[in-house]
Amino acid sequence: MATPDSRNLLHIYLTDHLAAAAGGVALARRVARSHSDTGDAERLQRLADDIAADRGALQEILRSLGLPARRYKSMAVWAAEKGGRLKLNGRLVRRSPLSDLVEVEALRLAVEGKAAGWRTLLTVADQEPGLDAGQLRTLLERATAQAELLQELHEKAARRAFLQTNRDSGTNRSKPVTTR
Numbered sequence: 001m002a003t004p005d006s007r008n009l010l011h012i013y014l015t016d017h018l019a020a021a022a023g024g025v026a027l028a029r030r031v032a033r034s035h036s037d038t039g040d041a042e043r044l045q046r047l048a049d050d051i052a053a054d055r056g057a058l059q060e061i062l063r064s065l066g067l068p069a070r071r072y073k074s075m076a077v078w079a080a081e082k083g084g085r086l087k088l089n090g091r092l093v094r095r096s097p098l099s100d101l102v103e104v105e106a107l108r109l110a111v112e113g114k115a116a117g118w119r120t121l122l123t124v125a126d127q128e129p130g131l132d133a134g135q136l137r138t139l140l141e142r143a144t145a146q147a148e149l150l151q152e153l154h155e156k157a158a159r160r161a162f163l164q165t166n167r168d169s170g171t172n173r174s175k176p177v178t179t180r
Contacts, residue, residue: 010124014062015070017117021055024110028052031103034095040153047107047146054114057139061121065130097161104157108150115143 028048035044062069118140125131 011067018058018069020113021058025052025055027107047149050142101157101161104150104154111143111146111150115140118143
């Protein structure tokens with residue numbers, strides 16, 4: 001059984017992840033909406049739904065451990081995600097090709113953070129009776145699949161952002177430039 005101090009740290013850890021999940025859900029839904037007329041629309045909507053379900057699973061984990069959610073953290077991250085939309089992207093009235101790339105990168109970071117959280121919980125599951133190791137493994141597998149999808153979408157967004165931009169400006173490169 002966990003000590004009171006370790007339990008308090010776990011509570012902080014989980015509520016921080018829950019707050020980050022609020023931003024991740026908002027971002028995933030926005031990305032899905034902005035691609036509703038593309039060939040990736042269905043996959044992005046399913047991804048947004050899964051990310052929302054993962055947040056729900058995290059809320060249930062907090063409940064199963066008898067730990068209250070700290071809503072002020074979630075509200076702060078949600079507001080930060082909204083504020084993050086106000087960035088200069090080289091375009092005034094329409095989306096920049098960089099918008100898709102940066103959003104997919106942000107989602108990928110969020111999913112990787114979520115996967116790290118599931119791994120951490122798996123590490124302490126034997127000390128916390130309220131943690132279900134089987135559920136955590138399932139959530140980790142889903143996060144891994146989400147990261148793979150986002151990697152594919154990242155490559156597409158990078159090609160659209162830089163290769164299409166190069167064609168539009170008269171430069172025609174068939175491959176992205178890599179540095180070492």
